[in-house]
Amino acid sequence: EPEVTQTPSHQVTQMGQEVILRCVPISNHLYFYWYRQILGQKVEFLVSFYNNEISEKSEIFDDQFSVERPDGSNFTLKIRSTKLEDSAMYFCASRVGEQFFGPGTRLTVL
Amino acid sequence: QKEVEQDPGPLSVPEGAIVSLNCTYSNSAFQYFMWYRQYSRKGPELLMYTYSSGNKEDGRFTAQVDKSSKYISLFIRDSQPSDSATYLCAIGRGAQKLVFGQGTRLTINP
Numbered sequence: 160e161p162e163v164t165q166t167p168s169h170q171v172t173q174m175g176q177e178v179i180l181r182c183v184p185i186s187n188h189l190y191f192y193w194y195r196q197i198l199g200q201k202v203e204f205l206v207s208f209y210n211n212e213i214s215e216k217s218e219i220f221d222d223q224f225s226v227e228r229p230d231g232s233n234f235t236l237k238i239r240s241t242k243l244e245d246s247a248m249y250f251c252a253s254r255v256g257e258q259f260f261g262p263g264t265r266l267t268v269l
Numbered sequence: 270q271k272e273v274e275q276d277p278g279p280l281s282v283p284e285g286a287i288v289s290l291n292c293t294y295s296n297s298a299f300q301y302f303m304w305y306r307q308y309s310r311k312g313p314e315l316l317m318y319t320y321s322s323g324n325k326e327d328g329r330f331t332a333q334v335d336k337s338s339k340y341i342s343l344f345i346r347d348s349q350p351s352d353s354a355t356y357l358c359a360i361g362r363g364a365q366k367l368v369f370g371q372g373t374r375l376t377i378n379p
Contacts, residue, residue, distance in 0.1 A: 163312075190364050202313065202357065204366035215365055250312050257303060258367055260312040 161185045163261035165251050171267045172241055180236045180264045182251030191234045192252040193226065194260075195219070202250065208234065241268045270295045275358050275370025284379050288345040292358035292370045295339065299360040299368075302334050304343045307355045307372065316356075317343065348377045 164183045172178050184191050193205040206216045208226055225237045234253075238245055248263040275292040282288055290304075301320050305313035317332035319325045325332045333342040341360075345352055355374045359367040 165312075192366065194367075201371050202359075202367075202369040204368070207364070207366055209364065217366070248310065252367075254364070257301075257315055257318040258361075259315060260305070262312045263310070265310065 163251055163253055163259055165249075165261040165264050167264060168262065169265045169267070171269065174243055174268055175240050178238050178241055178266065180238075180249050180251075180266070182234045182236075182261055183232050184234055184251065184253030185259060186232070188253035188255050188259075190214075190254045190258075191226075191228070192254075192258065193236045194250045194252065195247040196250065196263075197247045205236070205249075238266075241266075243268050272296060272368045273358060273360055273370045276373055277371045279374040279376065281376045281378060282348060284348060284350060284377055286348050286377075288343075288348050288352070288375060288377075290343040290345075290356050290358075290373050290375070292341050292360075293339055294341070294360050294368075297336070297339065298362055300362045301360070302332070302341045303359045303361070303367065304330075304332055305357040305359060307357055309355075313357055313359075350377045350379050353377050 166181045191208040196202045206220045207214045223239045227235050246268045250263045251261045252258040273294045304317040307313045322334050322336045329346045331344040353376045355372040357372045358370040361367045
């Protein structure tokens with residue numbers, strides 16, 4: 160069964176460093192999303208992406224964040240200068256109808 | 270008023286019991302309603318997806334939507350210890366973001 164994959168599963172970084180989180184959405188899906196979940200809190204929307212551009216973004220998704228679909232399969236989330244409060248699980252999702260989520264990348268900022 | 274409200278629990282029931290999980294939402298413009306299951310530090314796994322008011326059944330799971338009351342439910346029959354997880358309701362509109370509830374942590378005791 161097709162699934163969304165994400166790498167790495169766990170990323171540890173120092174505050175102020177750049178990180179790139181990678182996702183491979185399900186191949187025939189057209190809409191792509193990033194969400195995050197701080198430990199013990201609800202899943203929060205970050206950004207949606209369609210037709211090679213951002214279609215919607217939340218207040219969380221400020222200038223430190225960017226997304227890219229560099230080729231036909233990968234979808235990336237870049238955080239330019241990480242802060243302690245960026246520590247969270249980051250989930251990629253893709254959809255044709257319902258949204259399917261990847262297993263997540265646990266980001267730890269020290 | 271929060272867009273989606275969900276009792277975070279925790280909820281603990283004996284094996285074989287019927288479990289009822291609920292969410293309320295505030296915006297009548299939302300069109301579709303989902304239930305996800307999430308194990309600790311894993312990605313949300315889609316369980317049920319429905320557009321309309323009424324019931325939708327899949328095995329031991331029944332999703333119920335009452336649009337007039339802005340109330341959605343998930344029932345689990347013959348609950349098993351493997352059903353122990355956090356259950357997330359999520360609602361959406363078109364290709365836009367999903368809005369998640371807080372999640373209800375469920376434990377099924379053998």
